[in-house]
Amino acid sequence: MRHERLRDAVVVYLQGELDHHCAQGVRREMDALIEDRRVKTLIIDMEDMAFMDSSGIGVILGRYRALRERGGRVQVRRMNRQVRRVFNLSGMGQIIEVIDG
Numbered sequence: 001m002r003h004e005r006l007r008d009a010v011v012v013y014l015q016g017e018l019d020h021h022c023a024q025g026v027r028r029e030m031d032a033l034i035e036d037r038r039v040k041t042l043i044i045d046m047e048d049m050a051f052m053d054s055s056g057i058g059v060i061l062g063r064y065r066a067l068r069e070r071g072g073r074v075q076v077r078r079m080n081r082q083v084r085r086v087f088n089l090s091g092m093g094q095i096i097e098v099i100d101g
Contacts, residue, residue, distance in 0.1 A: 016049065026056075074097075076098055
């Protein structure tokens with residue numbers, strides 16, 4: 001996982017799989033990034049992510065809740081068909097903003 005800071009946002013670039021094997025590590029890394037109270041938006045770029053299971057949904061949902069509590073938001077972008085399907089079937093498409101680019 002790599003990331004970049006853009007003013008009050010952090011873009012996280014996920015690669016490979018976000019499943020039960022790596023979810024805890026990704027969760028810790030994202031939490032460290034959003035610990036900075038100046039971060040208002042977490043953008044999760046999934047262009048290089050091949051697979052996500054319910055553990056990945058949990059990671060995203062947890063960061064959404066943490067940021068929402070302080071008036072922030074989470075956005076996701078560039079999901080492949082399989083990841084988008086899991087994302088939408090979980091209901092996440094109803095609460096997390098999906099953006100292009």
